[in-house]
Amino acid sequence: xxxxxxxxxxxxxxxxxxxxxxxxxxxxxxxxxxxxxxxxxxxxxxxxxxxxxxxxxxxxxxxxxxxxxxxxxxxxxxxxxxxxxxxxxxxxxxxxxxxxxxxxxxxxxxxxxxxxxxxxxxxxxxxxxxxxxxxxxxxxxxxxxxxxxxxxxxxxxxxxxxxxxxxxxxxxxxxxxxxxxxxxx
Amino acid sequence: xxxxxxxxxxxxxxxxxxxxxxxxxxxxxxxxxxxxxxxxxxxxxxxxxxxxxxxxxxxxxxxxxxxxxxxxxxxxxxxxxxxxxxxxxxxxxxxxxxxxxxxxxxxxxxxxxxxxxxxxxxxxxxxxxxxxxxxxxxxxxxxxxxxxxxxxxxxxxxxxxxxxxxxxxxxxxxxxxxxxxxxxxxxxxxxxxxxxxxxxxxxxxxxxxxxxx
Amino acid sequence: xxxxxxxxxxxxxxxxxxxxxxxxxxxxxxxxxxxxxxxxxxxxxxxxxxxxxxxxxxxxxxxxxxxxxxxxxxxxxxxxxxxxxxxxxxxxxxxxxxxxxxxxxxxxxxxxxxxxxxxxxxxxxxxxxxxxxxxxxxxxxxxxxxxxxxxxxxxxxxxxxxxxxxxxxxxxxxxxxxxxxxxxxxxxxxxxxxxxxxxxxxxxxxxxxxxxxxxxxxxxxxxxxxxxxxxxxxxxxxxxxxxxxxxxxxxxxxxxxxxxxxxxxxxxxxxxxxxxxxxxxxxxxxxxxxxxxxxxxxxxxxxxxxxxxxxxxxxxxxxxxxxxxxxxxxxxxxxxxxxxxxxxxxxxxxxxxxxxxxxxxxxxxxxxxxxxxxxxxxxxxxxxxxxxxxxxxxxxxxx
Numbered sequence: 001x002x003x004x005x006x007x008x009x010x011x012x013x014x015x016x017x018x019x020x021x022x023x024x025x026x027x028x029x030x031x032x033x034x035x036x037x038x039x040x041x042x043x044x045x046x047x048x049x050x051x052x053x054x055x056x057x058x059x060x061x062x063x064x065x066x067x068x069x070x071x072x073x074x075x076x077x078x079x080x081x082x083x084x085x086x087x088x089x090x091x092x093x094x095x096x097x098x099x100x101x102x103x104x105x106x107x108x109x110x111x112x113x114x115x116x117x118x119x120x121x122x123x124x125x126x127x128x129x130x131x132x133x134x135x136x137x138x139x140x141x142x143x144x145x146x147x148x149x150x151x152x153x154x155x156x157x158x159x160x161x162x163x164x165x166x167x168x169x170x171x172x173x174x175x176x177x178x179x180x181x182x183x184x185x
Numbered sequence: 186x187x188x189x190x191x192x193x194x195x196x197x198x199x200x201x202x203x204x205x206x207x208x209x210x211x212x213x214x215x216x217x218x219x220x221x222x223x224x225x226x227x228x229x230x231x232x233x234x235x236x237x238x239x240x241x242x243x244x245x246x247x248x249x250x251x252x253x254x255x256x257x258x259x260x261x262x263x264x265x266x267x268x269x270x271x272x273x274x275x276x277x278x279x280x281x282x283x284x285x286x287x288x289x290x291x292x293x294x295x296x297x298x299x300x301x302x303x304x305x306x307x308x309x310x311x312x313x314x315x316x317x318x319x320x321x322x323x324x325x326x327x328x329x330x331x332x333x334x335x336x337x338x339x340x341x342x343x344x345x346x347x348x349x350x351x352x353x354x355x356x357x358x359x360x361x362x363x364x365x366x367x368x369x370x371x372x373x374x375x376x377x378x379x380x381x382x383x384x385x386x387x388x389x390x391x392x393x394x395x396x397x398x
Numbered sequence: 399x400x401x402x403x404x405x406x407x408x409x410x411x412x413x414x415x416x417x418x419x420x421x422x423x424x425x426x427x428x429x430x431x432x433x434x435x436x437x438x439x440x441x442x443x444x445x446x447x448x449x450x451x452x453x454x455x456x457x458x459x460x461x462x463x464x465x466x467x468x469x470x471x472x473x474x475x476x477x478x479x480x481x482x483x484x485x486x487x488x489x490x491x492x493x494x495x496x497x498x499x500x501x502x503x504x505x506x507x508x509x510x511x512x513x514x515x516x517x518x519x520x521x522x523x524x525x526x527x528x529x530x531x532x533x534x535x536x537x538x539x540x541x542x543x544x545x546x547x548x549x550x551x552x553x554x555x556x557x558x559x560x561x562x563x564x565x566x567x568x569x570x571x572x573x574x575x576x577x578x579x580x581x582x583x584x585x586x587x588x589x590x591x592x593x594x595x596x597x598x599x600x601x602x603x604x605x606x607x608x609x610x611x612x613x614x615x616x617x618x619x620x621x622x623x624x625x626x627x628x629x630x631x632x633x634x635x636x637x638x639x640x641x642x643x644x645x646x647x648x649x650x651x652x653x654x655x656x657x658x659x660x661x662x663x664x665x666x667x668x669x670x671x672x673x674x675x676x677x678x679x680x681x682x683x684x685x686x687x688x689x690x691x692x693x694x695x696x697x698x699x700x701x702x703x704x705x706x707x708x709x710x711x712x713x714x715x716x717x718x719x720x721x722x723x724x725x726x727x728x729x730x731x732x733x734x735x736x737x738x739x740x741x742x743x744x745x746x747x748x749x750x751x752x753x754x755x756x757x758x759x760x761x762x763x764x765x766x767x768x769x770x771x772x773x774x775x776x777x778x779x780x781x782x783x784x785x786x787x788x789x790x791x792x793x794x795x796x797x
Contacts, residue, residue, distance in 0.1 A: 020729055023661050048639040052758040056745050069730055076660040078730055101641045101767045128469030128796045130290045131389030137325055137477060144477050145323040151387060152329040155317035245442045247449065252496045252577060260560035291470045294441055320490055324474045345577055
């Protein structure tokens, strides 16, 4: 695997590469290089199986991170290729020429994250949502609890305890609160 | 009464079917459903007895509760003992078992199948998620209270209810039917506009007739 | 195993010569001409396929074009997990796949352990292996009944679902839950085995084997089953990479892909386990392969029962789970479910809540792009058998 990574590093510049486990590696590349690197990995290095493709929303940085998870049947190693794209101009190249089944992931990401894939087949069809009028729901600025309270009728009598608050109150009142990263609204 | 007024009233009695395209409106009935008054006491008692003995259920597993219907149908729990049988189409069924959480896309099909069933019809709702949302109370795509969209006769709580609980629920429904307490269908037709308002509030692309006869 | 000669693949490409015209690789279908009819199969489901609709366009009783419609079971698990603490995530993940919930539990626990560097004790790993393998048995039993039911053979369903219920009883003893177990928490498992569990499990294995002999006689040697399933839904070896096919569907096309062997997780590396492949490529070969795997799973369960250590920790020490922060990072953990590769991709940003969790289900490609291809040119009565033979599970598609 190290040899493969070195061979890739000869060809393009890799920003971050991490070894997570013996059979799992990640690296980050530029958006423009993704088409080259994926076809290189598929054709030359036998990473023929695309396990999935997904998006992560980094709202604070204004970025989306796309992950392509590849698998090599010969050396049994998973390789995740990460790409960061701009959140305001959310657009990505369609990879359906390499793997025909990737169109469904692209359709899902288009619907749930609002990332465009020009040229991807059937990308505008509805996947899970029907008659959806809000912003794409998997974006982090969409508040699902607020939407649920607004849209669906609540049955009275339901109470929710935040376990942390509850424990703090009952068990250790003097516990110094650790600063937590609050999630933005 | 003037003829014009009668026409006006008749128009109000009809359903608008606004979700359908113009040319398809003629293909669907626009009549309003009406409630059915019980017959005389003895005849109705006999009919209720007969209804409670032939509980045919629509085999539409709408959620994960359907996975416990399969042991119930097969050899170990064997619901045929209680006169319960799964039927493939809504027209032949009398009981709708809503198996758990209903997403917006499913509730549209649930409403449609429920309206297509012939009366008298009963609804059993399984699982905590039909009662108050259960663990999906904050999900943007599942409803919280089923009884705002279709009338429910019996709730079976649990996540998910065991087959024994299902049998107990069916038996309770049987008792209620025999006592003549299951008036869900009449409740639906009496409060038709309220139910429709709730349904249309969440089903944004309403492209079916207002009542599926 | 059924061997299929090379030239039988030929002519597999859908014969579209009788359809009116092709545009961009798709037939143009004019419903107004009354030559074609559009019907929906589902979301009422015919067998073990779950709530999934097929939009079929038929000419006579032959399927011309099909589209899979999913989303009836969308609960937005991934969104819900983003607003739950790590420990609150674990009871909801098992709801992602109903017939086989333990793979989800294992994957999400293992992903959290992987990110935070917790080492699971020896005995807990054995208990996890036992739980995973038992859930494979239960899922295969249910699938066998569904495959038989989809071609109109109800008796097998009565037998196997009845037998699966005794496996659920074992689960109940072991975990306290019948269908959803919530057994594997991050750091280990919740409970040890009860007294006498091993004897009851061994007894049940013998009973299941007896039943499977009957099933082999009535189902696999049945001439109607053979004539219905042979040649149905052929997956050529070239399609495996093209469509991302995994699990038994790929193994029935000769691809050696079993995560238990290729990337051993928990204790599978210490078990005697063989790769089962077949070159049949059609629905009958897949059914036979799953039957062999079911027998293998029973064998594995008895191996595990022999090897579980009597004493040992079952739970690693966790930090206080209510303030549990996992260091930033990303990981992908996968396990072999009965449908194939089932994985969780988890991204943490260093806070108490996961940044993103994604569940990769094997049915994702099987039920959509593969099924849409295979369903063309088959009879409408075979669509249910085809759906079941790919072993689709819609909840893991839409989550």
